[in-house]
Amino acid sequence: MVATRETAAAVRDVEQYKYGFVTDIESDKAPKGLSEDIIRFISAKKNEPEWMLEWRLKAYRYWLTLADEEPTWAKLHFPKIDYQASYYYAAPKREKLASLDEVDPKLLETYKKLGIPLLEQQMLAGVAVDAVFDSVSVATTYKKKLEEMGVIFMPISEALQKHPELVKKYLGSVVPYSDNFYATLNCAVFTDGSFVYIPKGLRCPMELSTYFRINEKNTGQFERTLIIADEGSYVSYLEGCTAPQRDENQLHAAVVELIALDDAEIKYSTVQNWYPGDADGKGGIFNFVTKRGACRGKNSKIMWTQVETGSSITWKYPSCILQGDNSVGEFYSVAITNNRQQADTGTKMIHLGKGTRSKIISKGISAGRADNTYRGLVRMGPKADGARNYTQCDSLLIGDKCGAHTVPYIESRNPTATTEHEATTSKISDDQLFYCLQRGMKQEEAVSLIVNGFCKEVLQTLPMEFAVEAQKLVGISLEGSVG
Amino acid sequence: MSLLEVKNLHASVAGKEILKGITLTLEPGSVHAIMGPNGTGKSTLSNVIAGREGYEVTKGEVLLDGKDVLAMEADERARAGIFLAFQYPVEIPGVTTSAFLKTALNAKRRAAGQPEIDAMEFLKLVKAKTAVLGMPYDMIKRALNVGFSGGEKKRAEVLQMTMLEPRVAILDETDSGLDIDALKVVSEGVNSLRSPDRAFLVITHYQRLLDYIVPDYVHVLANGRVVASGGKELALQLEAEGYAKYLNTAA
Numbered sequence: 218m219v220a221t222r223e224t225a226a227a228v229r230d231v232e233q234y235k236y237g238f239v240t241d242i243e244s245d246k247a248p249k250g251l252s253e254d255i256i257r258f259i260s261a262k263k264n265e266p267e268w269m270l271e272w273r274l275k276a277y278r279y280w281l282t283l284a285d286e287e288p289t290w291a292k293l294h295f296p297k298i299d300y301q302a303s304y305y306y307a308a309p310k311r312e313k314l315a316s317l318d319e320v321d322p323k324l325l326e327t328y329k330k331l332g333i334p335l336l337e338q339q340m341l342a343g344v345a346v347d348a349v350f351d352s353v354s355v356a357t358t359y360k361k362k363l364e365e366m367g368v369i370f371m372p373i374s375e376a377l378q379k380h381p382e383l384v385k386k387y388l389g390s391v392v393p394y395s396d397n398f399y400a401t402l403n404c405a406v407f408t409d410g411s412f413v414y415i416p417k418g419l420r421c422p423m424e425l426s427t428y429f430r431i432n433e434k435n436t437g438q439f440e441r442t443l444i445i446a447d448e449g450s451y452v453s454y455l456e457g458c459t460a461p462q463r464d465e466n467q468l469h470a471a472v473v474e475l476i477a478l479d480d481a482e483i484k485y486s487t488v489q490n491w492y493p494g495d496a497d498g499k500g501g502i503f504n505f506v507t508k509r510g511a512c513r514g515k516n517s518k519i520m521w522t523q524v525e526t527g528s529s530i531t532w533k534y535p536s537c538i539l540q541g542d543n544s545v546g547e548f549y550s551v552a553i554t555n556n557r558q559q560a561d562t563g564t565k566m567i568h569l570g571k572g573t574r575s576k577i578i579s580k581g582i583s584a585g586r587a588d589n590t591y592r593g594l595v596r597m598g599p600k601a602d603g604a605r606n607y608t609q610c611d612s613l614l615i616g617d618k619c620g621a622h623t624v625p626y627i628e629s630r631n632p633t634a635t636t637e638h639e640a641t642t643s644k645i646s647d648d649q650l651f652y653c654l655q656r657g658m659k660q661e662e663a664v665s666l667i668v669n670g671f672c673k674e675v676l677q678t679l680p681m682e683f684a685v686e687a688q689k690l691v692g693i694s695l696e697g698s699v700g
Numbered sequence: 701m702s703l704l705e706v707k708n709l710h711a712s713v714a715g716k717e718i719l720k721g722i723t724l725t726l727e728p729g730s731v732h733a734i735m736g737p738n739g740t741g742k743s744t745l746s747n748v749i750a751g752r753e754g755y756e757v758t759k760g761e762v763l764l765d766g767k768d769v770l771a772m773e774a775d776e777r778a779r780a781g782i783f784l785a786f787q788y789p790v791e792i793p794g795v796t797t798s799a800f801l802k803t804a805l806n807a808k809r810r811a812a813g814q815p816e817i818d819a820m821e822f823l824k825l826v827k828a829k830t831a832v833l834g835m836p837y838d839m840i841k842r843a844l845n846v847g848f849s850g851g852e853k854k855r856a857e858v859l860q861m862t863m864l865e866p867r868v869a870i871l872d873e874t875d876s877g878l879d880i881d882a883l884k885v886v887s888e889g890v891n892s893l894r895s896p897d898r899a900f901l902v903i904t905h906y907q908r909l910l911d912y913i914v915p916d917y918v919h920v921l922a923n924g925r926v927v928a929s930g931g932k933e934l935a936l937q938l939e940a941e942g943y944a945k946y947l948n949t950a951a
């Protein structure tokens with residue numbers, strides 16, 4: 218895989234945050250701040266249908282009523298965000314690209330640094346990339362091949378033009394506009410994101426992939442992803458994220474909605490490596506994301522895998538609503554926090570249908586002065602006969618100034634449902650470290666190996682090419698954490 | 701030049717002196733056995749040579765090819781060719797024996813300016829080495845030492861040694877926990893590594909091992925000192941008489 222190899226090489230070269238460069242491209246920005254006019258501006262820029270604008274405005278007006286309801290229940294500490302100080306729309310100038318040749322070479326250079334194979338000749342089979350740069354999806358590769366199979370994979374702005382009925386039917390059907398403070402804000406101002414529709418019975422033969430990058434200063438990124446797997450279909454989707462190194466905090470408030478119909482399966486993997494801030498906690502991304510999947514159909518399955526190594530703050534609970542009988546939800550998570558990073562992450566498994574099953578495997582690693590919280594909810598509804606959940610939360614501490622917390626909520630309204638919860642907290646022992654050093658490994662290499670071992674169960678659920686990259690990231694994000 | 705020299709080494713743990721002036725000289729190609737009662741400092745000596753933290757060297761020197769070993773970090777010592785087969789190998793959950801071996805091997809190769817080992821070549825090498833040690837090949841797919849039986853752990857230590865081909869190998873009771881057949885196989889593995897430019901320091905409680913790995917020298921360690929040295933017949937004598945007389949002189 219070209220992408221993987223390039224990325225791996227880049228990973229090896231750079232000591233700290235390797236994506237901390239800024240691309241110097243003229244961009245087309247809306248004025249700073251948030252108002253109905255800005256929302257109208259965004260919607261007009263995108264040439265959206267009227268109902269879309271109405272929906273945005275409805276969300277915005279609702280958001281205004283939430284002013285004092287920014288969530289505070291998570292174990293996170295950060296200064297109040299001034300939502301008027303951010304730009305809500307920033308597009309690289311020169312939009313409307315007919316082919317890849319028209320893409321700004323500087324942009325392509327950026328993608329190259331990120332290891333994304335955007336140029337056709339660089340691509341080997343297997344990954345179709347939709348790259349979102351700040352707010353606009355620049356180019357979608359592999360379009361044609363996918364189209365032939367009936368797969369729709371395009372920026373959501375384009376889907377709003379070409380498949381408005383599909384978007385209208387599903388958008389907001391899993392995460393409604395009134396869901397939570399950040400999701401509501403996203404509904405009002407989202408600028409782009411990916412749209413995927415897999416037709417009945419198709420096993421999508423390639424991984425679909427999006428790379429998000431925040432480049433502009435003071436921009437928030439509010440992408441919106443909507444994936445629909447029609448009956449009996451399968452898709453594996455991967456999302457990767459980076460942002461330049463800046464002293465100010467930047468907000469990333471995405472919403473991802475997944476819908477799996479009868480017998481369909483969606484596998485959604487994230488490798489999140491937003492800039493985490495410096496060693497003293499200055500700068501970095503606030504990653505406040507709402508991700509939720511609905512297993513609407515019987516025997517459907519949604520599997521979330523996340524590897525969260527970046528961001529100064531992560532607030533994220535990819536969840537599954539298990540509506541269809543015998544549907545399955547799985548959540549595999551690795552969250553690494555180092556220095557002053559904070560993460561409050563976990564999942565919600567909402568069992569509604571009969572015989573639904575869920576599995577949660579969470580691996581939290583804290584180092585430096587970081588705080589890492591697993592927060593998860595397992596709810597067994599009254600009709601969830603015979604539903605089952607298995608939860609395993611393991612925390613690994615490196616050093617003695619960091620914290621790990623496990624906050625499981627279990628609610629059962631069905632006596633035939635069963636839940637099982639296991640939790641462990643451990644430290645990398647001096648014995649393990651010495652053992653590795655005695656075999657010639659350097660300290661960092663040893664930590665990386667041991668931590669990778671600790672996370673193995675999760676990492677092995679990633680698509681192969683990305684597992685390799687994730688393994689390296691694990692090592693990099695813990696550099697300097699020992700000794 | 702001697703390969704490894706330990707000169708008047710004194711070391712303490714938690715303020716208590718354990719090694720009280722140890723001197724040993726390992727010539728290239730030689731095999732030295734160390735025997736001695738429980739708790740006299742044999743493992744401490746191995747750990748101090750290998751660079752484990754928590755030991756304070758208060759006096760003396762350790763030299764590898766004339767270079768000051770005590771000034772090196774543990775990983776540097778390992779890459780310089782010091783290998784310790786642990787008395788109690790630790791478990792590394794989630795890390796396959798194979799991944800561990802490969803990482804260790806590549807660390808060594810990188811230090812020597814060699815390229816990382818190619819996947820096929822690596823598998824071939826492990827296959828050959830596991831076969832020599834009578835280990836099922838599938839073992840390398842299991843997490844290192846996790847759930848390994850006592851004897852399997854010791855074999856895994858020797859497997860690592862044969863892969864890494866150290867200059868000085870310290871075997872800390874590698875024979876304990878091995879059944880009679882395994883003892884033979886593992887000893888053959890060790891013997892296959894014997895070479896004119898390599899030296900062994902074999903710590904054991906049983907003369908039986910020394911029937912297979914025949915030492916050039918046998919030392920008796922008691923109370924943190926080498927209280928007697930001799931040829932392989934010293935081990936036989938110890939077997940017959942025990943340590944009583946050395947404990948008296950050492951006290």
Ligand SMILES: Nc1ncnc2c1ncn2[C@@H]1O[C@H](COP(=O)(O)OP(=O)(O)OP(=O)(O)O)[C@@H](O)[C@H]1O
Nearest residue numbers: 713714718736737738739740741742743744745787
């Ligand atoms: N961390 C420690 N704190 C206190 N005492 C220690 C520590 N480590 C070792 N010792 C002591 O040092 C002494 C020497 O221990 P060592 O493990 O070197 O003995 P040994 O000769 O290898 O014994 P055995 O034959 O039983 O393996 C013992 O009395 C032991 O209890």
Ligand SMILES: [Mg+2]
Nearest residue numbers: 742743744787
């Ligand atoms: Mg011992």
